[in-house]
Amino acid sequence: MGSYDVAVYYFLSHVLKNEIIRPREITSATLELGSKYSPDFVCTPFKYTLGTMIEALEDGADTLIQLGGGCRYGYYHELQAKILEDLGYHCQVINLISGGNPISVRELFHNSSFQIKKKSFLKYAFLTKKMVFYMDKMDSYIRVNRCYEKEKGSFNKLRKQMLLEFSKAKSSFGLRKIYHKYLKKMKKLPRRKVERRIRVGLIGELYTLMEPFANFEVEQLLNDYGFEVKRYTDVTYLLFQKKKKVKQYLKHFFIKYRIGADALDNIYHTKELCEMGYDGIIHMKSSFCTPEIGAMPIIEQVAKEYDVPVLFLSMDMNTSETGFLTRMEAFCDMLEMRRKK
Amino acid sequence: MNCYLGIDIGSISTKGVMIDEDGNILSSVYLNTDGSPIEASRKVLKQLSIPEDCAIRGIGTTGSARKIIGLMLNANVIKNEITAHAVGTIHLYPEVRTIIEIGGQDSKIILIRNGVVTDYAMNTLCAAGTGSFLSSQAKRLGVGVEEFGDIAHASNTPVKIAARCTVFAESDLVHKAQIGYTKNDIIAGLCRSIVLNYLNNVCKGKKLEEPIVFQGGVSKNRGVHKYFEEILGKKVIALENGHLMGAYGVALLAKKKSDGRVYKNNLLDIKFVTNGSECHDCSNNCELVRIYKDDKLIDTWGSKCGKY
Incomplete structure (x- = not known):
């Protein structure tokens, strides 16, 4: 994945x-x-x-x-x-x-x-957690900045090199050093200047969101359009932050109990994205994903109140890439037109 | 004189529009795609009868075959049909707030506020409630799909037909015919089921505000139009050129994005061949389409790894 x-x-x-x-x-x-x-x-x-x-x-x-x-x-x-x-x-x-x-x-x-190997178990569990943490941090940085790259593929190239170096790291300090080295390199990459930033939030079912093959590389596609992308769901969130966050959500939200998998999180994130002034939201799931099907009408209602458009996409092996691209193109055109007004 | 072309190559029909500098339609063509978008667009170009003294300053393509025809004609705009429909309709009818579009294979709703698309939805996997459903049922009943509208319009007692899915609708239709309903009432019921299907599957709780414009091939069907007004309780406007809106919209976009180049009038002389194959170099087994223009390979589509 x-x-x-x-x-x-x-x-x-x-x-x-x-x-x-x-x-x-x-x-x-x-x-x-x-x-x-x-x-x-x-x-x-x-x-x-x-x-x-x-x-x-x-x-x-x-x-x-x-x-x-x-x-x-x-x-x-x-x-x-x-x-x-x-x-x-x-x-x-x-x-x-x-x-x-x-x-x-x-x-x-x-x-x-x-x-x-009992001796190294704890050490490497800790290091792996750190590695995933840095990977996720880097990816969220890339999602926001890759859309402004002047030379196509420059971010992806650095990311690939970083992962290669990560796999050879020996200590937590080493991981940190590699992360900062590549972050610095990325910050120096030449960028286009834009008048208006357009930001899109990605929510939905975890596997479809995190596996590029399953979502037709939606993040790259949106970035190529020149849109910034925010995605909450990653392994750091799911394994280490979700439990605590969900408790907080339940306290301050109109939903008072958990409704399965990531459904509650996605509804909460919809509200958060709307309040932060995001231009549009894309909800992706694999076909037949029950928790997300339950969440969809609520997400639609929440977004309607803030007048933010949501595109719902359902992916499986029968989804045609052409149909997907048509819907994405229309959605992107629409966001641009809305922004211009 | 300057002119701009818009071609909408849909699954069932291909539409072509030629407009002048002020956005007036000079000529238009509507014909069946018959499964061959390249041939159909050639025919469209021929029938548009572009005058000799006309300088084509922009070409736009839309519809499901927009990419390949855009490449063939070297179009300056290639746009998806949702944007094209919205642009065309807003130009002709600036106050529009809702566009209902039902075509051969897909149906969509486009919501517009202050001349800007604010939301849209498209039918998903299923083709129930679209033009191809109507034409296949017309064949079953032995009635031309063109007559459907008038027959349905005349009937006062439409039969209730399950609208959720094409297969269910069809078996329901057979059942209703066998227990003795008249053909006219069944046809009226079919048209009504199109409307119900559209409202349930595509609109899904979206607010349809007036003015509502109804377009796409199915908008020519008076029966469907009547039931839209009846069920919504609102006035629905079917534009006279409703089936051409996609082509018209993309022609307008081509005009707007015109980059100064002038197309030659011999568009029909280009030799354009495509050829499909499968690549077995890795386990992706990509389906490749190779495109030859004047016997020269100009592009290959469908490769996932970027080898071609």
Whole structure:
């Protein structure tokens, strides 16, 4: 998902004595493979992850780690393990988060298939957290600034180099140094001057938002249009900030209880984006994502009160890129016209 | 004399408009795409009968095949149909606040405040409630789709037909015919179901404020027009040139963005060939389209990695 494989690989390769197999990059073949063996009406992340799992098994893996999450995602691993077994693969699928709660570290230590280097476990857990933190920070900086680049691709090039250096870092200090080095380089990149800034907020279901292949690289597209992009959802937010933030949201918001996965967060963020004067909001989800379907009418109503346009997009393997581009183009044209008035 | 061309290549029909410096329509063409946008746009150009002394100073393309035809004609504006429709209608009818557009494969609603598009929505995956649904049902009933409007307009007792989905609507239609409803009332029911489907699936709680303009191919259907007014309880204006609005809008944009170049009058002589293939160099299996102009490869589309 996104570039997080760099961080996950970094962690596992330092903590486990086992051989780690890096998953292949997601392509149309991954999705096709996943959809072939998935129920048709399951949400798209299931199909992506199943496709990746089969590819990894083909490459020789015997233990798979599924992240899991707070919605149906938390039960994915059981169905996926069953499907893989029916296909004749012998493997173990481990789920890290189920029902919104992570499994305990002790449980992982007791799992016989892992040979964990206990000494380095804590150190690298800490370093990986830091790495993800810096990656997310850099990405939010890029989303706001890449739209003004003079030379196309200059930001992406630096980002790629930074990730490469990250994977070789040895200490928290080193990570920080690399981050600041590249931030400085990016700040020096030549930029276009614009009269009016147009800002767009991206909200929705986490997988579709974070995997560029699943959202037709919507962030790059918006940046190419010259629009700044803000996205709340990233791993730092989901794993380390969400719990605390949701408690705050519930206290001051008209919704008084949690409504599943990230639905509450997205409604709150809609309100926040409107109040900050954003020009438009794009809501993305994979087809059949139940929590987001519940959130959509409320998001529409909130945005209506502030007179901010929202574009709802639903993505799965049958979504045509042409239809997506037409809607995006029209949305961008509209934001520009609104701004000019 | 200067003139500007706008071509709207839709899924079912292709429209062409030629306008002068003041935005007046000099001539227009409306014909079927028949699955071949390149051929259809050639025909459009031929039938527009551009006078010899005319200097074409801008060409705009819109509709689902806008990119490829834009490349073929070397257009100076290539715009999506939503923007094009809005621009055309606002020019002709500046006070408009709501545009209802129902075409062959898609239907959209565009909300306009003070001459600016403020919101829009488009139908999603399903083609229920669009022109192609009407024409396939017309075939089933053995009636020309052009006569649909008048028949529906004459009926006073439209049959209730499930409007949510094309397949359900069709089986409902068969059922209603078999229990003895007259053909005229069924046709009226179909037109009514188009309106209900549009209001439920596309508008979804958006406020339709007057003046409302109804356009796109289906706006020629008097029955659908009548039921829109009846169900909304508001006046709905069907523009005389409602089916040409996309082409007209993009012609206006071409005029606005005109960069001084003058197109040659021999647009029809260009040799333009496309050819599709699949690349198997990686697991993306991209579907590639190669485009040849005058036997020279000018572009390749569909590559995800940027190899082509």
